[in-house]
Amino acid sequence: MIEFHLDSRSGVSPYQQLVQQVRHAMRLGLLAEGDQLPTVKDVVSRLAINPNTVLKAYRELEHTGLVAARPGVGTFVTATLSGSSFAYGPLRQDLRRWIAKARKAGLDDESIDALFQDAFRAMSADQTA
Amino acid sequence: MTAVLEAVGLGKRYRRHWALRECTLEVPAGRVVGLVGQNGAGKTTLLHLAVGLLEPTAGHIGVLGGRPAETPMQLGRVGFVAQDTPLYAGLSVAEHLRLGGWMNPRWDAGIARRRVTQLGLDPRQRAGKMSGGQRAQLALTLAIAKRPELLVLDEPVASLDPLARREFLQHLMEAVADDDISVVLSSHLVADLERVCDYLIVLAGSRVQLAGDVEELLACHHRLIGARREPANLPSGQEVIEATHTDRQSTLLIRSDGPIYDPAWTVEQVGLEDLVLAYMRRAGAADPTSYRGGGA
Numbered sequence: 001m002i003e004f005h006l007d008s009r010s011g012v013s014p015y016q017q018l019v020q021q022v023r024h025a026m027r028l029g030l031l032a033e034g035d036q037l038p039t040v041k042d043v044v045s046r047l048a049i050n051p052n053t054v055l056k057a058y059r060e061l062e063h064t065g066l067v068a069a070r071p072g073v074g075t076f077v078t079a080t081l082s083g084s085s086f087a088y089g090p091l092r093q094d095l096r097r098w099i100a101k102a103r104k105a106g107l108d109d110e111s112i113d114a115l116f117q118d119a120f121r122a123m124s125a126d127q128t129a
Numbered sequence: 130m131t132a133v134l135e136a137v138g139l140g141k142r143y144r145r146h147w148a149l150r151e152c153t154l155e156v157p158a159g160r161v162v163g164l165v166g167q168n169g170a171g172k173t174t175l176l177h178l179a180v181g182l183l184e185p186t187a188g189h190i191g192v193l194g195g196r197p198a199e200t201p202m203q204l205g206r207v208g209f210v211a212q213d214t215p216l217y218a219g220l221s222v223a224e225h226l227r228l229g230g231w232m233n234p235r236w237d238a239g240i241a242r243r244r245v246t247q248l249g250l251d252p253r254q255r256a257g258k259m260s261g262g263q264r265a266q267l268a269l270t271l272a273i274a275k276r277p278e279l280l281v282l283d284e285p286v287a288s289l290d291p292l293a294r295r296e297f298l299q300h301l302m303e304a305v306a307d308d309d310i311s312v313v314l315s316s317h318l319v320a321d322l323e324r325v326c327d328y329l330i331v332l333a334g335s336r337v338q339l340a341g342d343v344e345e346l347l348a349c350h351h352r353l354i355g356a357r358r359e360p361a362n363l364p365s366g367q368e369v370i371e372a373t374h375t376d377r378q379s380t381l382l383i384r385s386d387g388p389i390y391d392p393a394w395t396v397e398q399v400g401l402e403d404l405v406l407a408y409m410r411r412a413g414a415a416d417p418t419s420y421r422g423g424g425a
Binding site: 011014040041121122 | 159160161296298299301302307324325327343344347400
């Protein structure tokens with residue numbers, strides 16, 4: 001079982017924070033197939049949060065096939081994300097090489113991040129245009 | 130789904146001052162609605178109209194498909210906690226519960242007792258001797274034990290310390306989860322509202338500036354940052370809510386139906402607090418006289 005928390009300064013909406021925390025826990029292997037998520041009531045009373053927000057987060061996770069609700073029992077993890085990090089291995093290597101190159105070129109961390117975000121946005125814009 | 134609260138051209142005037150005017154709203158059932166605005170913006174007036182403590186000067190207001198406080202039956206369907214969580218200082222917790230039982234036909238004594246135990250309140254303690262947080266919790270208990278379909282709370286947490294505030298909101302949200310109650314609460318603490326509300330109404334200068342589903346409102350507002358240019362040149366469908374300029378740069382807060390494709394802008398998400406403040410400032414700039422309306 002995991003415990004949710006909310007960061008009111010993150011700029012990310014509460015429902016998105018819940019979704020991200022489940023995905024994150026799955027990637028780290030803290031949540032595996034068959035594990036139960038906290039009940040809506042538990043999350044509500046722990047975080048003082050609107051029940052509709054929790055339901056919405058759980059519905060989205062269900063929609064993406066990560067969890068399934070068993071009526072009257074609870075919501076359970078039905079997929080696994082932790083194994084998939086192996087597939088990222090080669091990509092991670094490429095990225096590390098690229099970051100090393102950027103450092104060598106004299107870029108600091110902030111510039112590297114800005115460059116990455118900029119290229120990412122430009123590509124997303126190309127795809128939607 | 131029927132609206133829990135609907136208003137058409139609703140207005141309330143005190144002598145020559147309009148505390149609320151041209152208010153048109155339709156709030157769906159099953160929501161937790163946050164009503165935000167500065168002091169004097171008309172929040173309390175709107176809530177008092179909704180529970181039937183005030184009669185409209187203009188327009189119409191409907192609550193749960195009927196007129197506010199029209200019949201005893203209609204009164205029983207709405208729970209109301211007024212601004213200073215009024216209780217009888219000389220009465221004990223147990224006496225408050227007994228009073229609630231006499232005055233409310235749908236009173237649920239079991240819920241009331243369970244909540245008092247859960248809160249750790251001593252049934253013999255007088256309300257006058259309790260802390261602000263305990264009084265607020267007792268007032269909420271009385272309102273919930275009425276088994277209302279709609280709960281109206283006027284600034285319920287304004288005078289509470291952060292811990293009491295969080296505990297109050299926890300119990301409120303548990304009640305929403307248990308009983309499917311719709312809630313309308315006013316507050317000027319946007320951070321609290323962000324947790325608990327899924328519907329937002331912004332009042333400023335006696336008028337509704339913004340109303341809608343919180344997620345939808347956040348999705349259709351963006352902050353654009355880029356080289357200086359005049360907002361008038363934006364494509365249609367993008368409304369500027371607030372614009373600030375330096376000699377080089379423009380920062381716009383806009384409402385847009387679709388995504389922003391213009392690569393010249395850096396597009397950022399807008400937080401709920403910034404969104405609320407932008408609408409309040411816009412209202413203040415448009416009508417400086419009503420910015421500090423007297424009374425509530």
